[in-house]
Amino acid sequence: MRTRGWRIQMPLRRADIDQSLVERSLAGDLRAFEALVERHRGVVYRVASRIVGADAAEDVSQDAFLRAYHRLDRFRGEASFRTWLLQITTNAALTHLSRRRDESTDDHAVADEAVDRDASRQPVTELERRERQARLELKLRGLRPDYRSLLVLRDLEQLSYEEIAQTLDMPLGSVKGRLHRARGELIDILRNNTYDWELPA
């Protein structure tokens, strides 16, 4: 019984805290908004980083939080604050991508930099892991932006289908089908290179 109660109460408490902080922010309490940013900065940054890349993730995260700040009065509590914030974050990230022209060039540079950084001081296995990680991030960014967002939200952030439907503003029934296609596309991209597709022993 205690376990059941715990599972049911935890999300409610989190939502209640967010709701209270939103109300205080709307009343002009900037410290309450700061607490909201503190609570959600991790997930916002992760999603932004996976969609636009590490080089622009901080700017996109800041943009998302400021957009949220100016639209707090539109938060109705129909979805969780996190879902609402991730919707804003995803939109900010997609807007950023649509403005960026030379994305592929930048991404290659960033991936190379990630692998080269402090290379001489790392063991071989760690180097290989970092290289695989950088290459995988690069391949992920090779996906079209809407597929990339889906994959990030489901397979990396592990959101529920309902949360994804709310975040990306798409019918719940479309999420699974599109996710299947997104995974298929990433598999095809990885299979183009044996090194990328083979799993390390």
Place this chain on the structure above:
Amino acid sequence: MNGPDPPDELSPAERSLDRHLELLRADPPTPSTELVARVIHAARWQRALRHPLLAVSAIAGVIRDGMLLLFGASPRR
């Protein structure tokens, strides 16, 4: 690929993909310590500017309406 929903039914290729993605899940990117301060700093000055800008915008609207009234022009369709 487990969210709050039941686990997805995955093909063998999707299971392999999931093992690849574990590499990214295991090492998530983290924001700099300055992110919160940057957001709050920007929110503070934007909030300070918001009311004056809204007031200027309202005054400009009144002036435009007055001009239209004085010179008898009708608003553009």
